[in-house]
Amino acid sequence: METAVTKTGTEDKIWGGGNEPLKVSYGKMMMWFFIVSDALTFSGFLAAYGFSRFKFIDSWPIADQVFNHFPFLHGVDAPMYYVALMTFILIFSSVTMVLAVDAGHHMKQKKVILYMFLTIIGGAIFVGSQAWEWKNFIKGEYGAVETKGGQILQFLDTDGHRVALKDIAIVDSHKDRTQHERKNGIWFDKEAALPTYTVEEIRAGFAKNKDLLIRTQLLTEKGEKTILSREESLRRLKADAIGVVEGANLIHNEYGTPLFANFFFFITGFHGFHVLSGVIINIIIFINVILGTYERRKNYEMVEKVGLYWHFVDLVWVFVFTFFYLV
Amino acid sequence: MAHDTAHHESNIGRIWKVFFLLSVITIVEVILGIIKPAFLIETTVISMKLLNWIFIILTIWKAYYITWAFMHMEGETKGLRRSVVWTAIFLICYLIFILLTEGDYIYEVFKGGYKAWDF
Incomplete structure (x- = not known):
């Protein structure tokens, strides 16, 4: 059989190099090598996430309170639905991939083309969804106040609903604090973007509105965030608050400890990068299938190999989903 | 080559069955995650909530199906x-x-x- 797989011409000799003790081709074997090492890389990240989480076990953010957006449902609290949808999309693209591999075994070019196309579309939708998730996370929704010790204080009304900074702050129109830009200084130096409101404005608004309470990061016995009494809230805001946080980046995070944001960006980012490369590799193989390369080779092993990678990406997502959104 | 096109049975039926299983497990996870039944949260097994153990076990179960059926580990x-x-x-x-x-x-x-x- 003529194939594109490298042959030494000494396959009949035991030590000739054509021996396959594990009954898989060289290419598939190397894909397994890669998958095992990549699985250990991801495990390292997730284990490090677990380490930080155990370190702050009584103050870690609750995923339901962080990821609760769904497209076109503004202001509706929809925890998990979106990420569940993303998981389905990825699992389904894994199914179409395995169907493509199956069609390849039977040398059905048309079917391989169809299924690989669906796989690529699924992967692209997934990457897009993840970008949307990132956008919501970075932008934030309600905003919070940061304390001297780097703790986050969030605002609630007496019914337990979140209250946004813009509904609290009494804007002081006489403030003379402006953003320092590069062009205004005596030296070419600028400052980080100023938040929309100052701590004083939040304090003033909070003192006026008697319905407001503060929620801290500390978890109660039941695994819910602690809500302070009105007096304690006022004291805490007066004594400890030093800055306003809107959204999340690598240094400040309105949802809780910055470590949560760091791990979120790093792990889902690394996984998203895997999906992106998977989509690109799939497109390359897809073009080859259309061109009839594998038809001429008389085997579709290449589809099988990218399939292995694609399923691996799905496998990793199953774990990321559990540890970021469920546990 | 290790694979000859001749001895590949089509196992489309099994693929859909595994997809159905993975979907059901995911749906169960999401439902548990939204409801968070009180007794599963209050019970602690080996310094972790029972609910979290259930999530982890279901995840490993899913991982097993993905590896065995989709990545074709069962045939290696x-x-x-x-x-x-x-x-x-x-x-x-x-x-x-x-x-x-x-x-x-x-x-x-x-x-x-x-x-x-x-x-």
């Missing part, structure tokens, strides 16, 4: 299967054990009041 030789699965599982368990133990220790140090952090 015993040698390949063991060198991939056992190696990964051993190293991952080891890593998780050390890091989580250490993380818990640091938590105890923080809680013990040696270091003020909530201010």
